[in-house]
Amino acid sequence: MRAGANGLVIRKYRLRTAQLVLIACTLGLPGIPSARWIVLEDYPPVTFRASMLVLLGTVYLGIIWFCRAATIVYQDHLAVRQLFRTRRTPWSDVLSIETEASSASSRTMLLDRAGRLFALPGGVGAQPHVVRAIKDRWARSRGEGWTPPADAFVLAARQHAAARESVRAWAILLAVGSLLALLVSGLLLESRSDGNEIPWPFQAIGFVPVVVFVAVYQAAFRLLHHRHTPYMPDLG
DSSP states (O other): OOOOSSSOEEEEEOOOHHHHHHHHHHHHTTHHHHHHHHHHOSOSOHHHHHHHHHHHHHHHHHHHHHHHOEEEEESSEEEEEOSSOEEEEEGGGEEEEEEEEOSSOEEEEEEETTSOEEEOTTTGGGOHHHHHHHHHHHHHHSOTTOOOOOHHHHHHHHHHHHHHHHHHHHHHHHHHHHHHHHHHHHHHHHHHSOSSSOOHHHHTTTHHHHHHHHHHHHHHHHHHHHHHTTOOOOOO
């Protein structure tokens, strides 16, 4: 069964306006003077301008993601809206909706019939009454033929999701590491130069972390895909 985009919207869950304003101000305001300096000043070379614009663009894409991210409850399916796409799951294909409580955060995870386990955005996991409302709608809409998944299926989905999160964490860690390495190298080179030129690490500081993240994530994700997709236990 395929979820349509024209179903009746029952409720949309997203971060509160005050939270979005706080995120936008915290992440976005510090970049405005830098962007103005990069665009208006004639001194920075083209490569440095482009590098800093890429870096600032990444930050502002993050802000847009926070603003777009939402969990939308429809009459016949659940939609998870992200930065570049919206994932729609019919209620009959939802196998479980569970809250994962940890010392760091609390997330609500959805498991679908394809074995995908993913979090519901929009602060759903932090609001128990919201989770109950979504689960109640699921229980009423999933149909009489619904059966719970086998333990082996759930375990395989959790292992795959944990591996995917580990890949993302390593990609972020290496990207931040490359950023810090370029920053330190740039400061050392600048201290030894006459100050007339911007050191090359500063000119690459916006490109390299993005390339590192994309390369590491794509390579590791493909390896993970080859390891986990050949076998997926049956639902029951």
